[in-house]
Amino acid sequence: MSNAVTRGLTADQVQVGQQLPTLEQDVTATTVVLGALASRDWRPMHHDKDFAINRNGVANIFINTPNNAAWFERYITDWTGPRGRLGRMKFKMSSSVFPGDRMVMSGVVKSVDTDESGCCWLELDVAVSVEGVVSTSCLARIAIPENDEDNPWSRKADRWQP
């Protein structure tokens, strides 16, 4: 398991308090609609501006929940590399992300632990913010390899405790 493409973060490279590199993304109507349709979410507030404004009473169409999760997944695994395996994500939505917003993703390592099966787990506090205000926060639990020989994706049954 030493392929340069698949090599990523290992447990010895992570410590509590470590910041994840920020990711900034300008959001357009296309961003919102692409995400909604990719997640098979046909609800009109994610593609119909008139409906969003006049029925939902919000400023515009907005990023849907499953696409929000996909952005978080991308952000986290950009950092861990492909051997990072998500176990759990808990989202708290405070406000929506609209076209014209500049979305800023940030994160910090809250804990690093190894469970009884030898799986290394990170707990991450990650967030999407717009103009310095958190719109969605996410507490994520992700397994990363203990070392270059380990691979969390090989874990099943009792050896996978998300």
Next chain:
Amino acid sequence: MSDPIPDIPAEVQALVGVIQYEERSTFPIEMGYVYNTCAAVQNGNPLYWDAAVAEELTGGQIAPPTMMSVWFRPHYWAPGAEGEQKALQAHFDLKELLDLPEAIIAGNELVFGEPVRPGDVLTTHQIVRSISDVKTTKVGTGRFWVIDVECHNQKGEFVGKDTYSCLGYRRPKS
């Protein structure tokens, strides 16, 4: 002020903890939606784009874990289907049964088990876990409820659970 929110009817309270809407994904898992999802968020993880990497790490191609709910959203239209086809039907039922016309998803928790692979056929069911007392929030007055969506693959393996915390409400009369 809105009209008073009525008590929770006994038949609605009786739904709490009951397995509802057991269903199978309407098409086998396929990579097209995986690529669409990765493209929508510019996810370049080689696990999803490079079959050799997927083979090395996961024994073959898989879908991103956060796509779990994608596989259960109904087609917008299907032959013989009437009315709007909705995912998370237990949520829309509660909106109607509790006479709360507006709703938002206030929180969501995902737990991931076995990876989902192309060709898999998944089954799911929905369970209403709780319905709150009447609450007044900045968007209106209503109730919170929690719904679990549990998912297994064709081998009976646990694929994941999707828990939604929802607020059904009435907008304040202006």
